[in-house]
Amino acid sequence: MLSTPQDAAILQRLHRRLEAETDGAGLVDGAYTTVDCPLGSLLLAATPKGLVRVAYASEDHDQVLDTLGRKLSPRILRVPWRLDDAARELDEYFTRRRKTFDLPLDLSHGFRQTVQRHLPEIGYGQTRSYRQVAELVGNPRAVCAVGTACATNPLPVVVPCHRVLRTDGTLGGYIGGLEAKTALLNLEAAA
Structure with missing residues (x-):
């Protein structure tokens, strides 16, 4: 069992390596991260087409990820840098420096x-x-x-x-x- 700060650092490095290698090999169909904003924690998720989900903490982020895994693909991984633009634009919105979003979106149909x-x-x-x-x-x-x-x-x-x-x-x-x-x-x- 990992319990020391050194073990936590090792796990974090291994996870970053997993993120980089799977993303670089095209093995990730969806990326996600969480960001803090004045309304609490927001989950951001994207496909290669664009932002596919923004979820409030009240929606239960684990449940949202489970639903995305069933409806989108089970190959969803925390890859924060794929969502840097979305995180930046949301921060600009909440600090009143942005009034419209310029992000590619992966919308539903119909x-x-x-x-x-x-x-x-x-x-x-x-x-x-x-x-x-x-x-x-x-x-x-x-x-x-x-x-x-x-x-x-x-x-x-x-x-x-x-x-x-x-x-x-x-x-x-x-x-x-x-x-x-x-x-x-x-x-x-x-x-």
Whole structure:
């Protein structure tokens, strides 16, 4: 059993070597890391196509990784440097130095993808109703489907579903919880 600080350093070096060698050999289908932000710990995951998941701690990072392993590939490894750009852009967002994200994204398919592709059109510090988003995507009667697309958004913060409110102006739900949605809206309003 490894128990000394020296043993921990050896394990860390071995893990970094594993990360580098498997990533360099193309054996990793997905990379992940965690970053700290004002809302707590965020899990970031990416495929070679782009960022595929941002998850709040309340979503249970281990469960998110398990789901990605089943749906995406079991070859997912902690490879932090693959997510350096995402971590940097999120840090810039939370320190009010970034209003839009320039990251490649690996989005879902179908109507959800259509909604998620249009959400960044809602400007920083602005909000839209679920009905307005349905109209934006060309299907004004799909208000409930827009709500579902926002509720299942795999890239909260980066794909700004927090900017979508109920028609009466109340918050509605949010994958990170109403405190996180309120904090994001307040962050953007203060800029």
